[in-house]
Amino acid sequence: MTDLTDVRPTIPDFSGQQLAPGDDGYDRSRSVFNGMIDRSPSLIATCRSAKDVAAAIAWARASDLPISVYGGGHSVQGSAVLDGGLCVDLRGLRDVVVDPEAATAQVGGGCTWGELDAATQEHGLAVTGGRVSTTGVGGLALGSGSGWLERRLGFTCDNLIEAQVVTADGQIVTASETEHPDLFWALRGGGGNFGVVTRFTLRLHPVGPIVFGGMLMYPAPMGADVLRNFRDFIADAPDEVGGGVAFITAPPIEMVPEPARGKPAVGVIVAWTGPLEQAEAVLAPLLTFGPPVFAHVGPMPYVALQRMLDDANPHGMQNYWTADFFDELPDEAVETLVPLATAPVSPLSQVIIVPGGGAIARVPEDATAFGERQARFNIHYLSMWPDPADSEANIAHTRALAAALKPWTTGAVYLNFIGDEGQDRIESSFGETKLARLREIKATWDPDNVFRHNQNIPPAG
Numbered sequence: 001m002t003d004l005t006d007v008r009p010t011i012p013d014f015s016g017q018q019l020a021p022g023d024d025g026y027d028r029s030r031s032v033f034n035g036m037i038d039r040s041p042s043l044i045a046t047c048r049s050a051k052d053v054a055a056a057i058a059w060a061r062a063s064d065l066p067i068s069v070y071g072g073g074h075s076v077q078g079s080a081v082l083d084g085g086l087c088v089d090l091r092g093l094r095d096v097v098v099d100p101e102a103a104t105a106q107v108g109g110g111c112t113w114g115e116l117d118a119a120t121q122e123h124g125l126a127v128t129g130g131r132v133s134t135t136g137v138g139g140l141a142l143g144s145g146s147g148w149l150e151r152r153l154g155f156t157c158d159n160l161i162e163a164q165v166v167t168a169d170g171q172i173v174t175a176s177e178t179e180h181p182d183l184f185w186a187l188r189g190g191g192g193n194f195g196v197v198t199r200f201t202l203r204l205h206p207v208g209p210i211v212f213g214g215m216l217m218y219p220a221p222m223g224a225d226v227l228r229n230f231r232d233f234i235a236d237a238p239d240e241v242g243g244g245v246a247f248i249t250a251p252p253i254e255m256v257p258e259p260a261r262g263k264p265a266v267g268v269i270v271a272w273t274g275p276l277e278q279a280e281a282v283l284a285p286l287l288t289f290g291p292p293v294f295a296h297v298g299p300m301p302y303v304a305l306q307r308m309l310d311d312a313n314p315h316g317m318q319n320y321w322t323a324d325f326f327d328e329l330p331d332e333a334v335e336t337l338v339p340l341a342t343a344p345v346s347p348l349s350q351v352i353i354v355p356g357g358g359a360i361a362r363v364p365e366d367a368t369a370f371g372e373r374q375a376r377f378n379i380h381y382l383s384m385w386p387d388p389a390d391s392e393a394n395i396a397h398t399r400a401l402a403a404a405l406k407p408w409t410t411g412a413v414y415l416n417f418i419g420d421e422g423q424d425r426i427e428s429s430f431g432e433t434k435l436a437r438l439r440e441i442k443a444t445w446d447p448d449n450v451f452r453h454n455q456n457i458p459p460a461g
């Protein structure tokens with residue numbers, strides 16, 4: 001590795017900003033969502049074009065420096081940054097160009113969901129996207145991309161038409177069903193292993209701009225009944241119903257009645273994007289279940305629904321996340337989950353039960369690198385707390401919760417929802433056949449594993 005101690009590193013033929021330790025803005029640029037991550041790249045290269053990305057990769061390879069790729073900085077394992085290497089920062093690539101006639105969006109590789117949703121909603125269009133607006137489109141889409149619209153529109157990756165990719169050897173290529181289809185297949189669930197996506201072309205759909213959404217919140221002792229009611233309702237619900245069940249701590253905000261504030265609670269998140277006049281009839285089994293502590297549901301802008309969880313997910317907390325897919329949630333699983341989920345160590349921690357089915361389950365299993373499309377539920381255990389001194393207790397509780405539910409899991413995991421849980425966990429999420437194909441594709445496009453600071457798929461051979 002090049003010794004950069006005395007020389008200021010500089011990438012030639014680079015139009016973006018280059019920040020080294022000590023520069024103004026360097027510390028802000030290297031920070032990521034998860035406050036546990038404190039890494040110092042030798043250089044943060046904020047790219048403004050695909051050519052910048054190619055120049056940065058070529059320079060790092062010639063300097064024998066490892067590379068990380070920063071999209072929106074939200075992966076909890078902190079793979080956007082690394083110690084002592086080059087951070088290829090895509091936050092200079094944030095353009096969104098919407099073609100309302102064709103119902104497509106061209107999206108820069110460092111764009112956030114807040115930026116993309118704002119641009120598409122100007123035309124009453126949207127694509128399935130992240131539930132917190134600060135999350136990057138890049139990492140989320142490459143990990144398949146789960147969001148409130150997925151039962152109606154599939155994952156984000158199911159709406160990917162084309163990607164502009166800078167490869168490990170510096171080529172700028174297009175991947176689509178007709179150009180480099182193997183690469184295109186791998187990008188839809190295989191993460192950042194195959195190249196740097198500088199532009200995503202996504203298919204859009206009419207959504208809102210006013211949808212029917214919000215949250216009904218119940219006291220913790222009603223948790224099992226609330227979850228069973230949601231489980232039974234969603235089994236036959238139309239595709240336009242999105243949402244989930246969230247075990248949280250009631251926040252100290254005006255709409256929450258004073259006595260409930262700061263207490264464990266269970267929320268039913270509602271996201272209906274069908275005709276507004278049908279919302280109350282379709283959602284009646286959820287809307288009439290109760291009594292809730294409060295019900296904040298009704299017509300709202302889609303962009304507000306997409307920001308509804310922003311305040312509950314502040315930047316810079318300590319984070320330990322894990323997840324599992326489930327075929328069913330029998331009563332025994334519900335009874336096991338609820339006592340643990342309603343006794344969080346930190347009031348910021350959440351357990352979110354996301355329903356599957358609908359459009360995601362209709363895409364053939366082998367159509368994309370992402371699999372496990374028949375799972376009925378995806379449970380995301382997120383623990384968050386401010387003080388590193390509390391890490392042990394929080395992590396232990398989250399692990400105990402996930403372990404207690406293991407008897408009902410499918411064995412696969414949604415990689416976007418976990419931190420660093422080792423290579424086995426990554427590989428098992430794809431299954432043997434897909435993993436073998438991904439490794440072959442990796443060997444074609446990145447035989448030296450240049451893109452390895454991620455949920456890594458090593459090249460075959």
Ligand SMILES: Cc1cc2nc3c(=O)[nH]c(=O)nc-3n(C[C@H](O)[C@H](O)[C@H](O)COP(=O)(O)OP(=O)(O)OC[C@H]3O[C@@H](n4cnc5c(N)ncnc54)[C@H](O)[C@@H]3O)c2cc1C
Nearest residue numbers: 071072073074075079109131136138139140146192197454
């Ligand atoms: C608050 C919060 C809410 C979330 N909500 C959801 C959700 O609703 N649905 C969901 O599916 N996931 C969700 N996630 C998980 C999220 O999708 C992943 O953490 C994802 O990796 C974040 O993408 P990013 O670009 O912000 O991350 P980064 O940390 O910047 O990137 C993670 C990795 O992705 C790769 N990468 C990113 N961009 C590119 C690119 N353009 N080209 C090539 N590789 C790239 C790189 O390997 C990088 O190391 C959430 C995460 C957080 C923190």
